[in-house]
Amino acid sequence: MILAPRLNSELKRALAPLRRVLWPVLAISSVYNVLLLSGSFFMLLVYDDVLPSRSIPSLVSLLVMVALAYGFQAFLDVVRGRAMVQVGSLFMRGISDRVLDVLSRYELARGAMPNGTQIVRDVDTVRSCLSGPGPLAIVDLPWIAVYLLILSIFHWSIGLLALIGVAVLVALMLVNNRMTEPLALATMRSGARRLGLAESTLRNAETLKALGMARARQCEWHGAEAEFLRANDRFSAISSTLSGSTKAFRMLLQSATLALGAFLVIDGRATGGIIIAGSILSARALAPVEQVIANWKGMVSARQALDRLRNLFDAVPARVMPMGLERPTRELLVQGLAAGPPGSQKVSVLDLNFRLGAGDALAVVGRSGSGKTTLARVLCGVWKPLRGAIRLDGATLDQWSSDEIAGILGYVPQAIELFEGTIGQNIARFRPDADREAILAAAKSADCHDLIVRLEGGYDHAIGPHGSGLSAGQQQRIALARALFGDPFLLVLDEPNSNLDQDGERALGAAIRDARRRGAVVVVIAHRPSVIAHASHIMAMNNGRIERFETREQFEARITVPGSERDKAVQSRSVEGAREDRSGDLSGQASRKPAPAGANE
Numbered sequence: 001m002i003l004a005p006r007l008n009s010e011l012k013r014a015l016a017p018l019r020r021v022l023w024p025v026l027a028i029s030s031v032y033n034v035l036l037l038s039g040s041f042f043m044l045l046v047y048d049d050v051l052p053s054r055s056i057p058s059l060v061s062l063l064v065m066v067a068l069a070y071g072f073q074a075f076l077d078v079v080r081g082r083a084m085v086q087v088g089s090l091f092m093r094g095i096s097d098r099v100l101d102v103l104s105r106y107e108l109a110r111g112a113m114p115n116g117t118q119i120v121r122d123v124d125t126v127r128s129c130l131s132g133p134g135p136l137a138i139v140d141l142p143w144i145a146v147y148l149l150i151l152s153i154f155h156w157s158i159g160l161l162a163l164i165g166v167a168v169l170v171a172l173m174l175v176n177n178r179m180t181e182p183l184a185l186a187t188m189r190s191g192a193r194r195l196g197l198a199e200s201t202l203r204n205a206e207t208l209k210a211l212g213m214a215r216a217r218q219c220e221w222h223g224a225e226a227e228f229l230r231a232n233d234r235f236s237a238i239s240s241t242l243s244g245s246t247k248a249f250r251m252l253l254q255s256a257t258l259a260l261g262a263f264l265v266i267d268g269r270a271t272g273g274i275i276i277a278g279s280i281l282s283a284r285a286l287a288p289v290e291q292v293i294a295n296w297k298g299m300v301s302a303r304q305a306l307d308r309l310r311n312l313f314d315a316v317p318a319r320v321m322p323m324g325l326e327r328p329t330r331e332l333l334v335q336g337l338a339a340g341p342p343g344s345q346k347v348s349v350l351d352l353n354f355r356l357g358a359g360d361a362l363a364v365v366g367r368s369g370s371g372k373t374t375l376a377r378v379l380c381g382v383w384k385p386l387r388g389a390i391r392l393d394g395a396t397l398d399q400w401s402s403d404e405i406a407g408i409l410g411y412v413p414q415a416i417e418l419f420e421g422t423i424g425q426n427i428a429r430f431r432p433d434a435d436r437e438a439i440l441a442a443a444k445s446a447d448c449h450d451l452i453v454r455l456e457g458g459y460d461h462a463i464g465p466h467g468s469g470l471s472a473g474q475q476q477r478i479a480l481a482r483a484l485f486g487d488p489f490l491l492v493l494d495e496p497n498s499n500l501d502q503d504g505e506r507a508l509g510a511a512i513r514d515a516r517r518r519g520a521v522v523v524v525i526a527h528r529p530s531v532i533a534h535a536s537h538i539m540a541m542n543n544g545r546i547e548r549f550e551t552r553e554q555f556e557a558r559i560t561v562p563g564s565e566r567d568k569a570v571q572s573r574s575v576e577g578a579r580e581d582r583s584g585d586l587s588g589q590a591s592r593k594p595a596p597a598g599a600n601e
């Protein structure tokens, strides 16, 4: 069928309320459609019985009856309309968690999401179609047969004329579908592109202004808008032309029926009442088709929206909630790990194998693009391994539920993203059950308590969208507190000091030391050498592979690390030499720097 989408089990479940109300709505619609006949029968009786008999009591009682019928008809129309509004709301509620799930997982599992956030609008399109008059018009369609039958009982030629009218309208409807379906798709795509541009303009306002890109963006924006308007205008033009022609055709048919009735009366083959009743009834017979045409755009859009929802749900299947495990306490094991960006063929890290025990801290160093961030993302379960596994006390990350993982993992991503809300909420990862003590403890572990209380409102200080209202360094320290919230077993910090001043660096060092002391495993990606002083192991990456994995002692035997005993000794010997070591960037240093005298290589 033109409007029947292919559904998967999740959409069928979400649309189950539609199946549940189908029979009651069909029953109500049957009574409603019978009541719709009352107007034409009233006319028939007035012209054929009341006027010849000149009976006022008959006229009054007929009027009372038709008024009651209209009242009941209005009541039934409201009831079935409200039932459909409920179906729309239940559909939206039934699918809302899954939509958020797909939004949060699609890009991490499959790469960029097609049409951006169109999924949200798609749900709304389906909801408003279900709640609108379109589906009820379809329910009324079979009643056309009953109207045609009654018209044929009046006289076969009146029935035939109405049948031709219905056939013409259905043909128009099919032509309309053929012409508008690709346009509905084009409207959606250009609308999504326009919205994507609006979102990216909002996000990158600073860069656009500073680099003088406003004009270029304006051209792009106008292009997207013109494309959207073109598709939308054509769609609306076709729909309104059809809607207007339908209306005119219906009026013409009504007049033609009147004329035919008049001819039959003149010819002595019908009564005067039949002229009026036939004309009203033929208009009624066409009304459901007319309604379907009027709501065609919404129904085609809803069907396409359901197709897209099905594709997205199939692409990111719902997760089966794991039974859950105890919190890990012993080790992190990385076995034969290969990983790359989702949705691409690229392999960014390959053959990674290492083990860290409770209390270990690994500093990962290497040139840009060597795969450090990829490793951090896979360690946190943000990207899935292509091969191999990451195990905490023997179990892979997917064996814990996302709630449990929240207490096991702490992560400071390379690009910090704080959410709109208070600082306290951000540190507590927006957990509604977070207690004050845990928030304070996390802030103190990250040594940002003083920084927070100095801000207006302290822990209730409101952070704007994308962390606005805080400096980059402040955001990084709050992100560290957020990572430390709940004393996670595995702490993954991706360049956590890129925006930190000396105080911040000291606080970071203390946080890593504290985490190690309580038995956590810390993995810290570092470009600055200062972090190495707090690590128990150092791993150098090159081209996605491990180039060197060694303990800090082994590393220090080769290279002077700022803050180490060896550094202090070197400093006392040569201030100049030590300064060179301290200020250097660590990228690739472990492999490139020639081993100093005494290194055990």
Ligand SMILES: Nc1ncnc2c1ncn2[C@@H]1O[C@H](COP(=O)(O)OP(=O)(O)OP(=O)(O)O)[C@@H](O)[C@H]1O
Pocket: 341, 344, 346, 348, 366, 367, 368, 369, 370, 371, 372, 373, 374, 375, 414
């Ligand atoms: N989202 C992505 N899409 C496509 N390729 C990516 C993506 N992220 C990383 N890569 C590629 O994977 C490789 C490793 O990148 P990764 O970000 O892990 O390196 P890195 O060592 O963290 O670099 P840096 O020190 O500059 O942050 C690079 O070649 C990069 O081009």
